[in-house]
Amino acid sequence: MSNYYQQEIETASRDEIIRIQNEKLVKQVRHVYDKVPYYRNLMDQKGVKPEDIKTIEDIHKLPFLSKSDLRDAYPYGLLGTDLGNCVRIQSTSGTTGRRVVAFYTQGDVDLWEECCARAIMAVGGTNEDVVQVAYGYGLFTGGAGLHGGSHKVGSLTLPMSSGNTERQIQFMMDLGATILCATPSYAAYLGESLAERGYKPEDNKLKAGIFGAEPWTEEMRRSIEKSLGIKAYDIYGLTEISGPGVAFECEEQKGMHINEDHFYAEVIDPDTEEVLPEGSVGELVFTCLDKEAFPLLRYRTRDICVLTREKCSCGRTHVRMSKPKGRSDDMLIIRGVNVFPSQIETVLLNQGYAPNYQIEVDRKNNTDTLDVYVEFPTEMFSDKVSDVQKKEAALEAAMRSMLGIGAKVHLVLPKTITRSEGKAVRVIDKRKLHD
Amino acid sequence: MSIKQLSIYLENKPGKLAEALRYIKEGGINIRALSLADTSEFGILRLITSDLEKAEELLSQKTVVKSTDVIAVKVDDRSGGLSEILDVLEKAEINIDYMYAFTARLNSAYAVLRVSDCALAEEVLHESGIATLKGRDLMNLLDRED
Structure with a gap:
């Protein structure tokens, strides 16, 4: 079974991945230094020039960005291209502080949707599938990301958005949805609602679910799998970096493969900012290697997790991250x-x-x-x-x-x-x- | 036949007992017997009330409450009255989880017993000529006094 959207890159050798990362990083740092005065100042303060970055190994020389930089630079301060090249914004829910507004060129949208397509195919999605997208549509990245990914795979896409449970259930049952994309809490709620209406788990045609955008536990996974009669997969992402699909689970359900041809991941000690070796618990940091409109470098996610490069039996070679154990600011x-x-x-x-x-x-x-x-x-x-x-x-x-x-x-x-x-x-x- | 007792969970904080009793008052329910078990962390208020079903429904909306089967026996007002009852239970190897007592009228006392096996306890007590109260008996008995 071929369940890769872009098999060549998803299963590339470590050397090949490093080669791609080296090439993209050098180019991206030069681009950001030239186009983003806010980041150029940070680099100048640290005494780093674009020519100091020769390979991915040099990434530790670059300054970090954090949520407060996004606030300070709001709205256009971190824009990496002319507004004329941008086609979209997405925004965070803005529960703390000012909203984050992220910009996308058409290339950024394609890249993001391809990552979501990889996630959908990794759970067994094909053009024969009916994908029910029950994430919110609008400024939130959840709906837009999986919707675009489903299009790329060629699945029949049901753009349900969140809520209106009656209609969700009707479309799920009448149109035979096979893959459900939602927040885990809404998936659990749909499971309960189906049971209340007398449906058994085997009555629906769902085979898999892609659930993310909020913390959930292994216990929740098991309970959702039981109530909907599916396999439930985790997906990870953040608006600042693109949206859902930065990392996704394969059929092994043992951590999420980071799309590291686009997003380079590091784990640091949140207090000392020191880069930690593979297998250490620390704060996840992402560098966008080829995004154009919102090219964040060394962005501190505040999510605490562990990275592993252990071989995965699914065939994917990309580094895996654990489910975030919490937020560095919750720790x-x-x-x-x-x-x-x-x-x-x-x-x-x-x-x-x-x-x-x-x-x-x-x-x-x-x-x-x-x-x-x-x-x-x-x-x-x-x-x-x-x-x-x-x-x-x-x-x-x-x-x-x-x-x-x-x-x-x-x-x-x-x-x-x-x-x-x-x-x-x-x-x-x-x-x-x-x- | 056993009778029903309501148990209410109380956090160990000022006003929690008063709060539980306020709900009972608001329902116009009368308390027939009560005991309070307390630990350093929490308390359990055990009650036998008038209109137990209404009381349980009312309390369950407001707090953590549970109804349990207990047995109530009349205790003769003389030396050894309670001891003889407990002897019967001991012989049958019935464990008493807790007990409390109340008086209904002059010279008559009752013991409420939470035991490991209600049905067996009643059987052995009856065999020894000791009567246990039915829910209705207890209510009538107490109502007459009002």
């Missing part, structure tokens, strides 16, 4: 241990609790304390004190095993932890208040 250091709220969420889901929780970190007698407030589902309650204590103890043991440090669990009444309308306040770090 808590408690008693010297890195803790991510997503780890606590995984424990709760594993033990049958709703992922509604609040983490409180404090410092008492020079020792960090970690308190986790969890909503107590009625069905787990018992009139016996010892039963309730056992539930608490089981949660605490699972947290200790997942986090490597102890946490005090407090079971609170359902619906007393603020629900996420916008972004939920998951972490209260009182240590900062004392400093």
Whole structure:
């Protein structure tokens, strides 16, 4: 079975990939230095000239870009080509600070859609498939990216956008959708909605789902796979770099292949900015090797993950990234241990609790304390004190095993932890208040 | 026949007990018997009330509540009254998870027992000539006093 969209590059040898990266980086740095005064200033401040960049090995000499640079340079400060060459913008949801606006030339759109086409074909998509795109359309990259990718593959594309569950289900069943693209939470919701209407997982024609744009756990993957009767695949991307399809899962479901002929990935220590060796946990940094309109170099994603170049049995040779373990700005250091709220969420889901929780970190007698407030589902309650204590103890043991440090669990009444309308306040770090 | 008890989860914070009792008051429900188990982390309020179904429905919308089968026995007002009842259960190797007592009228006391096996407990008590109260008995008994 050939499930590659661009087999030659997707399965290229390491030497060939490095050769392409060397060539593209040298050209891109020269282009950015000439066209983007904002980045030229950063390079000048660091004393780096385009001629210092001879191979991909030299990338560490370049300055980083971060979200704050995007804010400072808003809206046109990082534009890498004349506006006349741009055909599109996409924008982030803008929940923190100012919106990010990214520009695309037609070449950038093609490159992005090709990456999404690789993702669709990697999950078994062909021109015979019916791809239901239930990501939002509009400024959000989700809908546009998978829509374009589906066109490139030649699949029948259902541009559903998100919401209107009644219509989603009708089109899914009537037109026999075979691949669903959505956020994992919406996929889970569609699964529940189908069951409520009396559909069994085998009643739909879906075979695969491509789910991303928000954090999800392996437990969620299994539950979605069961409720929809499909294989669920992860996809990764960010508007700043292009959109979904920067990296995608193959049939192995063991990490996401980064399209490194376009996006060069590094992992750094978020505090020292030092580049870490393969296999280390750190912040993911991307360099756009051949994007024209919004050519970010060494952009700090704030996503914490691990890269591996271990051989993948799917045949793809591109480096794989783990599912992001959290955001570098969400990472808590408690008693010297890195803790991510997503780890606590995984424990709760594993033990049958709703992922509604609040983490409180404090410092008492020079020792960090970690308190986790969890909503107590009625069905787990018992009139016996010892039963309730056992539930608490089981949660605490699972947290200790997942986090490597102890946490005090407090079971609170359902619906007393603020629900996420916008972004939920998951972490209260009182240590900062004392400093 | 066993009777129903409501158990309510209480966070260990000021006002949580008052809050639970306020819901009961708002429903016009009368408490017949109660006990409170407390730990350093949380409490469990156990209640026998009038109109238990209504009470459970009302409380389940507001808090974490569970209905459990317990048995209630009349305890003679004399030395050894309770001890003899417990002897019967011990012989049958029935474990008592917890118990509490209440009085209904002068000279009559009742014990509420949460046991490992309700049906077996009632069987052995009946064999020993000790009556257990049915839900309706208990309500009537208490109502007459109002």
